[in-house]
Amino acid sequence: MVTVAAHYLDQLTGTVYQILRGEKPPPLQLPADYPEDEFKQLVGYINRFIREYDEFADFMYSMARGELDQPPPAGKMRVLQSFKSLQANLRHLTWKTQQIANGDLAQRVDFMGDFSTAFNEMTRQLEQAFADLQQEKERSEQLLRNVTDSIRYAQRIQSALLPAPGALASYLADRFCLWLPRDIVGGDIYCMEECPAGALVALLDCTGHGVPGALMSMLAVTGLRRLIRDEHCYSPALLLARLNESIRTTLRQDTATTPSDDGLDAAICLIAPAQGRLIFAGAHLPLYTVANGQLAQLRGDRASLGYKRSKTDFAFTSHTIELRPDLAFYLCTDGLLDQPGGPRGLPFGHHGLQQVLEAHWREPFAQQREALQDQLLAHAGTHSRRDDVTVLGWTVAAPSSQPAGGPLTASLHVPGVGHANDRSV
Amino acid sequence: MFKEERTESQFDWSMLGNLAEGRPNLGDSMNVAVYRLMQFTLRDVLIQRMGVADADRVFYEAGRKAGEQFYTHVLTKKGSFPEFVGDLQESLQKLNIGILRVELADLEKLNFTLTVAEDLDCSGLPVCGEQVCTYDEGFIHGLLTSHTGREFRVREVDCWASGDRVCRFEAHAI
Structure with a gap:
């Protein structure tokens, strides 16, 4: 024991x-x-x-x-x-x-009672949600492809409205056209027309980008061409005034009932080499000139075209510039100047344009175009494009290169040219 | 085929025969107790004849051969490791071999800890302090080698017979 x-x-x-x-x-x-x-x-x-x-x-x-x-x-x-x-x-x-x-939603858990049931139901729902999401994504992608295809087709139509590459060849010694719609199509468009008074160059910056902008641009450019070709209006200032009226009435923006309020800014130049002058009128858009490497700006009037608020009786100012062999002309829409970029996200601005044009003024216009585009892209960097960009540049050819029977002598009066608001520059 | 003397393996999957043809009435399923009856009586005789260590080696090698053949003839998803494991889990469950779970999978070092619950060989055995699933060690070896192309050392660290509720196997690539 x-x-x-x-x-x-x-x-x-x-x-x-x-x-x-x-x-x-x-x-x-x-x-x-x-x-x-x-x-x-x-x-x-x-x-x-x-x-x-x-x-x-x-x-x-x-x-x-x-x-x-x-x-x-x-x-x-x-x-x-x-x-x-x-x-x-x-x-x-x-x-x-x-x-x-890691993405394997087929995982299941067995023989763990209520936890298995809850876990497996959760994964089943996750799997279903992902499948639904994938289906929706594919549907959206297809929709986007359809819309993009449609817009690309619209681009062909809008491009067809632009002047042919050799337009006004006899008036312009050298030129470039930089046309960069933001969304395949856009609200910027330009126009070049010969007329008895010389050659007209017009730049139109319509409300909006993409499809709405493109529709406006088509309306504006066909309206302008009708004024030039059918109504024989060749004065830049008068063309602006009548285009204003045309847009307002076409869109019924001269009434209170219309839902839209769209319009445009514009710049129009009449090149008359036989008279040794260029006449400019602008609705917000300016005309730039470069001579001896110095950029100068001629401001347009502070009035837009076509809006409900646009005054029907506004008299646009005609600016007359004497042509010189060393003088180059440029028009651009505000999409270029307003483009943010650089380390501080500041706009490209007048200073940016001045830098490029003054640095490259001696070069052929094709190279000036390239320099401008490169500088725009470099400035924008990772910032997305804010607006459509269009820049036109040209020098005027000597009068002897105009077609015979073309431009008139300085003594012949051309209806629609010459205005109470004429200014010489 | 089944009784020839040999020094190299002559096993082929076709030796399992056509069960549908051979057992049209009894089918292809059988009681676990009958499987264990065969295994443990065989183990008993082998140990008497050659000792525990050699008998274990026989079971390990047989298990490895079975694992290789299982990988080739039963599994269909042999892409990524998760796919392979998923397929293996499903197959082992369908065939009532066991409930396989992954505790640890280091795909870089090829170290794995796998558990098998309701293991065919041992679940419900009397607790005797021994780890008895030598055949399963070889089986897992055969599967992992077939999938990775690497040799492994597989060891059972927990077993029902040693008092645990699941069999736990540690596998390391060598």
């Missing part, structure tokens, strides 16, 4: 009591010379239980904090095996979730 001192039994009782109370009892201690009997063996196993229980508790605590990489204790207690199983399942779920995060 084994005899155990009462205080050892008390220690044993105290240890079990501490474990049940959630405390961490120290190992039971027996003297070194304690006999190797059943009680000493029991104490050994109790101490082993305390140690493994502590390890198990620490393991469970780390798992509760989401630390799934903690290696499980080496014991064989049943409760430990179950929690090892739980850790294995949690790690497996982590791996499954990582696969889903």
